[in-house]
Amino acid sequence: MEELILSLVKDRKLLSIAEKVLSGERLSFEEGLTLFESSELPVLGLLANYVAEKKNGKFAYFNVNVHITPTNICVGTCKFCAFRKKKGESGAYELTVKEVIEKLKRYSEEVSGLTEVHIVGGLHPDWSYEQFIGIVRTVKEEFPELHIKAYTAEEIKYIAKKGNKSIADTLIDLIEAGLGSLPGGGGEIFSESVRKEICPDKITGDEYLEIHKTAHRLGLKTNATMLFGHVESYVDRVDHLLRLREAQDETGGFQTFIPLAFHPLNTEIPGATYTTGVDELKTIAVSRLILDNFPHIKAYWVMLGEKIAQVALQFGADDIDGTVREEDITQAAGAKAGEFLPKSRLIKLIKEAGKVPVERDTLYNVLKIYS
Ligand code: V47
Secondary structure, three states: HHHHHHHHHOOHHHHHHHHHHHHHOOOHHHHHHHHHHOOOHHHHHHHHHHHHHHHHEEEEEEEEEEEEEOEOOOOOOOOOOOOOOOOOOOOOOOOOOHHHHHHHHHHHHOOOOOOOOEEEEOOOOOOOOOHHHHHHHHHHHOOOOOEEEEHHHHHHHHHHHOOOHHHHHHHHHHHHOOEEEEEOOOOOOOHHHHEEEEEEOOOOHHHHHHHHHHHHOOEEEEEEEEEOOOOOOOOOHHHHHHHHHHHHHOOOEEEEEEEEEOOOOOOOOOOOOOOOOHHHHHHHHHHHOOOOOOOOEEOOOHHHHHHHHHHHHHOOEEEEOOEOOOOOHHHHHOOOOOOOOOHHHHHHHHOOOEEEEEEEOOOOOOEEOOO
């Protein structure tokens, strides 16, 4: 297999990178850049698939989950976000804890075998520390068997500030309330200059990494993301990936990396367009090749669409996320993929990609293998 892959490489620089990948060596910044600049997409795919299968065999994971977004009211100013509303603006909403529970009751009846709830939302100006913690506590009391993956690093910092507490103490309170892990949202692109342009008021890349590392030290697993396809360059993407790799070397607490394809509708990014299939597959493949210490790469079907997410399973991804059911952030920005896929469809997508569907829980414990 190794010889076959090498025989297909045309570019000399790519050939030496391919040799390094096949012998398990770590790639440098320059090499990451060469990968992004390469137009030999099938070779990138073969290399990334080689690495993915070395790590996870033929397994490709999915889970049965729902998302709940308790509010879209947000004091944030992120220009790429089409979801946020100011208080009082038309379309702004906020759910009470009771409404969150009612929604979850309905979803858990509709989606059988539910194991995870993903809760993220806006930075509501009036909600107290106790309210944010209370959502997690009540969900856990009502649904003790569900894993709660909740609050991005940005929300964690906001909640901590509300409570006048440190990040660590806030996470400790959330864990005590029932938090199971942190989602990867809020990573965007770590580059300071890009953040200044697209989300000037957001936590910095370093703060994002520090919050995740603090969570890891407290025993929580977390995910990481990168929002790509807006104003960032390949240099920014490689920088982002290397900073994640370095953080992972320190704590080892990241489970999966999720490249998020930017959606332009209703956003404030001038001239922004949808990402392309080639860029999406390349970004998945290069992420797999650079992030040698991340166990999993997720092709999030809601943002990639089910077709590209499926093909991504041959380009380095080993996970396509879950059933989802409700997803407002991408929908507001012009999602084309919808927000629910039944388990049977996820299994079909994975099988046809030549992989073995594995139903997992949030922490990648295997629940069922569909061989
Ligand atoms: O933080 C916002 C991104 C994220 C847009 O951890 C946009 O398992 C595209 O992080 N176009 C939230 N993306 C989603 C997220 C996520 C999703 C699924 C699974 C997991 C996980 C995490 O969505 C935000 C932001 O980075 N986002 N606006 C947009 N216009």
